[in-house]
Structure formats: structure tokens, C-alpha cells
Amino acid sequence: MKAVALVNKNFFNKKNNNNIYNVNLSGVNLNCGVVDIPKPHFDNKHYKNDNYVLIRVLSFSCNYRDKGIILKSALRMNSGNTYNQMPVSFFGSDFVGIVEEIGKNVSRFNIGDRVIPNCSYPKADNDTAAPGVVTNEASKGWLRINEAKLIAIDDSMDDDIAAGFSIGGQTSESMIRRTHIHEGQKALVLSARSNTSLFIINGLLKRNIDTTIMSTTDWSSEELSIVNGAHYIKISRNSKCWPDDIGKFDVIFDPFFDLHLSDAVKHLNINGRYITCGYKNQHDNFKESTDYLHENNLSRIMIQSMINNLSIMGNCIGTTEDLKRAISKYSRSMKPFRIYDTLSSESIDKFINETYNLRQRFGKVIMKY
Structure with a gap:
């Protein structure tokens, strides 16, 4: 899968730098690009995957909270200190995806179900999962997630809306x-x-x-x-x-x-x-x-x-019942927010710029895989 990420130029040779795009965020230079993320191995017989599913992300978006996460990653990459640094850093906390693999104890989902995050807080939906935001790395494309941290949606909600809905x-x-x-x-x-x-x-x-x-x-x-x-x-x-x-x-x-x-x-x-x-x-x-x-x-x-x-x-996020209520109230005729733009991975620089630097922007910017 082609996924978008912040990239650390210290780990890339010069011939690859033509595929790196630059964006300024709050005075900090971001290097971003497209990276290949192969489908990870998911052993559905291993006990550590009993309550987990493997998700292939269809689309994702960023919230205001992601701005600080992106900025901190960029500052680390720009520090010049390569010790213990990652070559890439992913971001994004809202997404919609397809269930591709399931663990043996998973009862809520089947392969092929379309899902969005369930960020239930202050308690998770069950004691096998931690409460709060599901991921800070939705842009990674492949996500291994506890089933309690997801909720299924039907076809009445399209991918663009679903990718910015949960939080x-x-x-x-x-x-x-x-x-x-x-x-x-x-x-x-x-x-x-x-x-x-x-x-x-x-x-x-x-x-x-x-x-x-x-x-x-x-x-x-x-x-x-x-x-x-x-x-x-x-x-x-x-x-x-x-x-x-x-x-x-x-x-x-x-x-x-x-x-x-x-x-x-x-x-x-x-x-x-x-x-x-x-x-x-x-x-x-x-x-x-x-x-x-x-x-x-x-x-x-x-x-x-x-x-x-x-x-x-x-107030910090909400409960599973709050999310269910939001989904039940959704209607195509009165959508809860507007889509400003939907972009492909080749437009990662435009995605970040429109999400955070365009003051007149009205609505969500969606990255579609």
C-alpha cells in the first residue's frame, strides 16, 4: 500500500529526495512523502491477536490534536540527532477502513466489514482495550486494532464523511x-x-x-x-x-x-x-x-x-453510546460537517497545508487511499 508519512531526510539517499515534499507548519519545515507499506503478517491463531482485527485504511483525516503530534515529530527529525530516530512518522486519528483479518475471539466483525474508530472515554468498551483515541497513525494504512476500539457503519455514510466522523x-x-x-x-x-x-x-x-x-x-x-x-x-x-x-x-x-x-x-x-x-x-x-x-x-x-x-x-471525547447516538442521527440531508477537499496520496503536501495553514478553509480535508 502507498501510505503518506513525515520522512526523515537523514535516512534517505539524495536520489530519493525528489519524492519528498516540503510544507511549513507553524514555522517548522516538514518533509513528507509517500512510502510503501506491505500488508503485515496477522496470525489469527496467536493468542495476542485473539481480540484484534487487521484494518486496511480506506481514507483518513487529521484533527487539531494531530497538529501537535506532527509538529513534535518534525522537530525531532529536524534536530540533526539521528540517535533513536525513526526514518518515517505516521499521523492521523480519524479513519474509515475495511476489516481484512480477525482474531479467533472476535465476535463483533466479519472480514469485509467497514469500520471507524470508537474512542470511548473514560472507559473502553471492554477490559481488553485501553480507553481513548484509537490511533495516532491512521496514515500508516494498515492498523492492528482491538475490536472494542471499532464500530461498524453501513453504506448510508460515504467514506469521506466516515473518515472524519468518530472524534x-x-x-x-x-x-x-x-x-x-x-x-x-x-x-x-x-x-x-x-x-x-x-x-x-x-x-x-x-x-x-x-x-x-x-x-x-x-x-x-x-x-x-x-x-x-x-x-x-x-x-x-x-x-x-x-x-x-x-x-x-x-x-x-x-x-x-x-x-x-x-x-x-x-x-x-x-x-x-x-x-x-x-x-x-x-x-x-x-x-x-x-x-x-x-x-x-x-x-x-x-x-x-x-x-x-x-x-x-x-470534556474528553465521549462514550460508546455517544458515538452510537451520533451515528444514529446522521443523515445525508443534514451532514454534521462539510468536506472541503478529498486528495490522493500524491498530494500529501497539499493535504497538510489545507488542513492546518488555510485559515479560510471550511470543512474537513480527507486523504483517500
Whole structure:
């Protein structure tokens, strides 16, 4: 299989360097290319494979969490120290694949089933598997995975959507469930163009929740039609605080607490809930000149929270039931996110550039094998 990866030029001779593409990510040079990954041997009689399946990846995508993983791998490769370095490094945490081999105790799947990750957290689906994200190496093409870490999907969901579904679907349903928001209440979704936020918006609208979205980017009429029914607020990227006239909300959903928490608590009703699933500056290289505008003051946040009986919640992914609920709510007519581009392995540089460097991008970028 032809798979994409970061490559360490120290391990490649010069004649192969023509097949290496360069991309800049947060000021760091990435060397990436296409490598041959043969089908690994999978002994279905060996006890270590009893609960495992071998997956052939059809398509995959990257989430914001993958950005830090990619950057750290590139910095190691660029360090000049070849001791204990890998010649290649794979990436990607969302995927769709086909079951090619199964262990003798596998009961959930048959060869030929199409599957996506089940990142159930804080508990895995059974005690033979660890909780959390299934893989950081979806680009590798061949994956050996515990059956508890996968879930089957039918043909109603095409590969492009399936390759970017699991983490966003599981996280959004968990966040909506844990806030106990219901019809008649008002929700605000921040950083509305992020894929997690698009999942949340879709989930709220399907529940008939009065939903407002906030963004620092202009949305076209076609883009707004994807979140039809939501109220749209645009704020300036250089704003030190939100305008007072945006009102107050019962629940605020936020993918980046380090950008928004101080402002968010000021715009919650009494007994309001704020929930977040991530932060922007996961690496020092991610910081931008405007980030100083959004420094969180813990004392002000806690005083506001005490006065108004607010709940501040952190959320990490979700349960198997959350993922099942996300899948059950999926419909072709109201997809939870948009596909920006679908690329082949020869366009690995374009894939990384569109995924992380294109500020106006709206939707997921999919790598198709």
C-alpha cells in the first residue's frame, strides 16, 4: 500500500529526495512523502491477536490534536540527532477502513466489514482495550486494532464523511449530553468553523435548540446554509472582549478554552454551563500575536462563576453510546460537517497545508487511499 508519512531526510539517499515534499507548519519545515507499506503478517491463531482485527485504511483525516503530534515529530527529525530516530512518522486519528483479518475471539466483525474508530472515554468498551483515541497513525494504512476500539457503519455514510466522523461525533454528543441542554434554552457555540463546533451545531439544531454561533471569519451565504437555523455573530480577531449586546446563554460550547473562557462566563445566565473540549496553544509554536488579548484571569472567572452559580466543565471525547447516538442521527440531508477537499496520496503536501495553514478553509480535508 502507498501510505503518506513525515520522512526523515537523514535516512534517505539524495536520489530519493525528489519524492519528498516540503510544507511549513507553524514555522517548522516538514518533509513528507509517500512510502510503501506491505500488508503485515496477522496470525489469527496467536493468542495476542485473539481480540484484534487487521484494518486496511480506506481514507483518513487529521484533527487539531494531530497538529501537535506532527509538529513534535518534525522537530525531532529536524534536530540533526539521528540517535533513536525513526526514518518515517505516521499521523492521523480519524479513519474509515475495511476489516481484512480477525482474531479467533472476535465476535463483533466479519472480514469485509467497514469500520471507524470508537474512542470511548473514560472507559473502553471492554477490559481488553485501553480507553481513548484509537490511533495516532491512521496514515500508516494498515492498523492492528482491538475490536472494542471499532464500530461498524453501513453504506448510508460515504467514506469521506466516515473518515472524519468518530472524534467529532463522539465528542459533540458527549458535550450536549453532559450539559443537559433542552428545548427552550439558548446555546452559544464558539469558533464555529472548527469541525468539533460544526458537529455540536448540527446536534443542537436537530434537537431544536435556539443556537447562536460565533466566528472571527466571514461566512458566505452557502456556508451559512449548512447551519441553517442558527444565529450568526461575527467578531473581530483583534477584539479584546466580546460586544455586550450579544446577550446571555444557558450553555456555551467552546473548543478552545484558552481563547474564550474569560469572556464566556460573562455571557452565561444564572445556573449557566460552560463546556470545553480543548485548547488552541497546545505547542509554543501555535501562539499568534493576537493571543495576548485572550489571557484568562482565574480570579475574575471564579468570582463570576460563584456569583452566578455557573458550572465550568471539561470534556474528553465521549462514550460508546455517544458515538452510537451520533451515528444514529446522521443523515445525508443534514451532514454534521462539510468536506472541503478529498486528495490522493500524491498530494500529501497539499493535504497538510489545507488542513492546518488555510485559515479560510471550511470543512474537513480527507486523504483517500
